[in-house]
Amino acid sequence: MQIALAPMEGLVDDILRDVLTTVGCVDWCVTEFIRISDRLLPPSSFHRLAPELEQGAVTRAGTQLRVQLLGSDPICLADNAALACSLGAPAIDLNFGCPAKTVNKSRGGAILLKEPDLLHSIVREVRKAVPEHIPVTAKMRLGFDSKDGAIDCARALVDGGAAHLVVHARTKVEGYKPPAHWEWVAKVQDVVNVPVFANGDIWSLEDWKRCREVSGVEDIMLGRGLVCRPDLARQIAAAKAGELVEPMSWEDLQPLLAEFWVQARRKMSPRYAPGRLKQWISLLTRNYPQAVTMFAELRRESDCERLDSLLGLDTQQPGFKAAV
Numbered sequence: 001m002q003i004a005l006a007p008m009e010g011l012v013d014d015i016l017r018d019v020l021t022t023v024g025c026v027d028w029c030v031t032e033f034i035r036i037s038d039r040l041l042p043p044s045s046f047h048r049l050a051p052e053l054e055q056g057a058v059t060r061a062g063t064q065l066r067v068q069l070l071g072s073d074p075i076c077l078a079d080n081a082a083l084a085c086s087l088g089a090p091a092i093d094l095n096f097g098c099p100a101k102t103v104n105k106s107r108g109g110a111i112l113l114k115e116p117d118l119l120h121s122i123v124r125e126v127r128k129a130v131p132e133h134i135p136v137t138a139k140m141r142l143g144f145d146s147k148d149g150a151i152d153c154a155r156a157l158v159d160g161g162a163a164h165l166v167v168h169a170r171t172k173v174e175g176y177k178p179p180a181h182w183e184w185v186a187k188v189q190d191v192v193n194v195p196v197f198a199n200g201d202i203w204s205l206e207d208w209k210r211c212r213e214v215s216g217v218e219d220i221m222l223g224r225g226l227v228c229r230p231d232l233a234r235q236i237a238a239a240k241a242g243e244l245v246e247p248m249s250w251e252d253l254q255p256l257l258a259e260f261w262v263q264a265r266r267k268m269s270p271r272y273a274p275g276r277l278k279q280w281i282s283l284l285t286r287n288y289p290q291a292v293t294m295f296a297e298l299r300r301e302s303d304c305e306r307l308d309s310l311l312g313l314d315t316q317q318p319g320f321k322a323a324v
Helices: 014-021 043-049 051-055 074-086 101-105 109-114 116-129 150-160 182-191 205-215 224-228 232-240 250-267 273-284 289-298 304-310
Strands: 003-005 028-030 064-070 092-096 136-141 165-168 196-199 220-222
Touching (some): 043 074, 051 064, 074 092, 074 116, 101 109, 109 116, 116 150, 182 196, 196 205, 205 220, 224 232, 250 304
Parallel strands (some): 003 028, 136 165
């Protein structure tokens, strides 16, 4: 079984990837999508969203980082994929699942599920452009407004050269509304000869057990479930091994929040760092009642030094340098 951390634009950046993977049992993670339109991007565009490329394409915990590209031009995607590999990307993932309206309007993400032939062309050209030992993978939904084409899309991606598929078990129109249709993951796995990862609505150990039973697949990708319950991958890996681990307590979580905030202070301007902290704490309220109290205390605060104090941190110590 492999457990992957999902790419979530505007949420799972290099800071949160770093913090979450330190908890353990995440086999690999993926960048936020890098949008490809009509030109070869400069290396700085890749390093901005994937700074881990400068440290061997792994997080501090040693978890592999894969680079995700989004676009609709097969040749341009291929050229950028080749560049990403030259910069150290160990795998190229292609995004055919993003449901954002702005992305879909520019022919990116889930809108391409209406065009299986184009999916095939994209994967084929990217596969030809990158070194043979570097896998090309794809993340898809079950369709745009209907699941009718899901099987054709999956076949097109695999026939084009995808080494595995991650299936977010909803259509674009369904967005993130429950339920995820895990039975469709089983249908996809039945018709392709590569590993299929189940993704969507795995919020707890119980959800994982039901997902495995319904989908029939072992590999999973965790998104919001891992952000809201940072030890979910560890709980799942232990259960798979027939063991039980004590769930992470709110007290256990405090060092992660502190590390997240310290990194945000170092890397982000004071204008944006507080918002990212509040974003994560608001998501933690799903599983931690204490997060509700903390969020209420922090939600109107935008001064970084006061947030330091509220979190009980001393960022005035020698050697600390905040972003400006």
